[in-house]
Amino acid sequence: MPARRHNHTPSDPVAERKVRQVIEEAASRNTQLLGELEATAHAPGLFNNNQVKIEHVDKRLADLEPEVQAAIATANQQLKQHKSYRDSIGKKLVYTVLKKKGVFDEKAMREEKAYHEVLEKRHRVEAKLNELKADKASLVIEMKELQALLGRHGAAHKEIDALYSRIFDGPTAGFADEDEQEEAHKVAKLALQERTEALKAAVRGVKAAQAVKVAIERSLFEKQRASFDNHSDIFSQRGVQTILKRCVAYINRGLELSDEAVEAIQATPGPELTQAKKTLDGLFIAARVVAQERYHSKSANSELIERLGATLTKALDAQKKYVEAMKKVSESRRGSIRRTARALEDERQALQQIRQSAFETTVGFGAAAPAYNECCDRAPRFEHDSHQQSASIAEPVVIELPEDAEPPPDYMYYEDGIARPKQMEAEPGSNPQNRASQLDSVVLQTNHQGLPEVT
The missing domain is CATH 1.10.287.1490 (Helix Hairpins)
Incomplete structure (x- = not known):
């Protein structure tokens, strides 16, 4: 380890005698x-x-x-x-x-x-x-x-x-090298704390991305309920529309979690993560557009529900890729934890050596024998402690809506029939638009089969 050279003010003789x-x-x-x-x-x-x-x-x-x-x-x-x-x-x-x-x-x-x-x-x-x-x-x-x-x-x-x-x-009169090394040890310790917080942030991102799957699966379950109601004579088409509103609520929750995941990492996402999120969000928006359509015939609703199911199934695949991209962020930060833990242990050992040498120079080698020898490497323990702090982070909750809820709790329905979560309401005086206009470069098109595509 290279020596650190600094200019020091003369030590207080009285303070130095007290230390010795x-x-x-x-x-x-x-x-x-x-x-x-x-x-x-x-x-x-x-x-x-x-x-x-x-x-x-x-x-x-x-x-x-x-x-x-x-x-x-x-x-x-x-x-x-x-x-x-x-x-x-x-x-x-x-x-x-x-x-x-x-x-x-x-x-x-x-x-x-x-x-x-x-x-x-x-x-x-x-x-x-x-x-x-x-x-x-x-x-x-x-x-x-x-x-x-x-x-x-x-x-x-x-x-x-x-x-x-x-x-x-703290400051140790007469031992400037010890003060320098102690400061280096503090800096290394702070660096590990910062890397640990970064890892915890990445784990929160992974957990949020994983929870998106729950929102999609519940949307698919509502889609199945809508299909059953649509083919049953004892239920009205109004019942189908109510179920589709619930589906929209889960889709909106999925979009929220998608945002929470990328925001959690507290860093600008790389190209792979950005593209994975863009694809997933586009499919969510496409599914919501379909679920907000309103028809009063079984055949039209049947075609709508089929398109909805196909889009949500694609969203499941996109969610897997999103999670994989998020996990690469967390794995990168785990590697950083390993390197920082190693650096902290190197600084700790150097500090212990300097402190032992203070005994040797003050009271003599004979009185301080045997010489200090670092027998236990603590880097693995430092690394383990950092990982333990992120192990208890829980996955965000996707609250299951009561079956008789109409409209779903925490969501408002405007005259245009579009469902929006309260936190997405427009500011007073603004023109409320759906979330599709809020996402960068997401364009929804319809292919020849009527299934929405993301470009």
């Missing part, structure tokens, strides 16, 4: 803690290795136990066959009377041989199972011993961190 006095008073405890770290340094690595070994043994046990049970069942079945010749006086008598005792003896020998073969196989797999169980038992005992050492090791790390923090946090 504190270091001298803590030197004995520092030495004890360093000795404890050295004595238990092997525990973390062995503990992790043993965990992996136990996982492998558990997998082999899980694979072998069914094989053992099958071998036992086969041996028991073969034993019955063997006994049917070995212990059956009646069967032996019949063969003797028929002067076929040689045939009987041959079959009995064959069954006995088969039994011994399956019995030998049973013993082999049982021996292997017992060996694995013994290996695991030995590992479990060793893990208990390592667990105690691991606890001691962690406690020593925690105490030495607290000791150094108490002595050196």
Whole structure:
């Protein structure tokens, strides 16, 4: 790591003496803690290795136990066959009377041989199972011993961190290099916090994009209800129109979630994400245009509902691509977390080394022995902690509308029959238009089959 060079004002001699006095008073405890770290340094690595070994043994046990049970069942079945010749006086008598005792003896020998073969196989797999169980038992005992050492090791790390923090946090008179490195450590820590917030934002975007699927599926369910009502004589066409209003409400919710997803990432979306959103929103708008049409004949409504279903099905495919594009953003930020966690750990280790050197220069190498050696890399822990913060983010809710709701709650219907969520109402004095005019470069066309296309 390149040295940082700065100009420093002369240190206050009184303040510097106080710092050195504190270091001298803590030197004995520092030495004890360093000795404890050295004595238990092997525990973390062995503990992790043993965990992996136990996982492998558990997998082999899980694979072998069914094989053992099958071998036992086969041996028991073969034993019955063997006994049917070995212990059956009646069967032996019949063969003797028929002067076929040689045939009987041959079959009995064959069954006995088969039994011994399956019995030998049973013993082999049982021996292997017992060996694995013994290996695991030995590992479990060793893990208990390592667990105690691991606890001691962690406690020593925690105490030495607290000791150094108490002595050196903030301006430390007489140790300008420590102040510089402490500042570098703070900057690295802040950078990881910023990357963590960026990752949480991306995860919120992914969750919102995933929730779009729920809105589409509920729209498709309303489309199915509308189709049923349209073909049933006991329902009026007004009922079909009411159901289509509910479909519009879910479509509007899908559009809201689409916006929420891209807004959540708090960054300008790249070309792939922009195109994925544009395609999805275009299909939503096309579906809404169809669902807002009003007819009073079964045939016209049937054709309308068919177009609506086809467009919403396309929207499902577009939603998948939107989620994939959003996930690329979150994966990129996960990679940034990994690099930043590594940088933070490098700065932390450098800070610990400088702080230990302060003990060495103040009280001498002998009093501070053994020398400080960073035995535990904390970068994976920093990375894990960042990911944990984003793991609890919940997917946005798509509220299910009550079946008897007309019009759907939280939505208003204007005289033109177009449904709009309240938050999309136009400002006073403005000309209310549907959302199609609010999206950049989205043009809806109709192909020769009457299905809306997005260009």
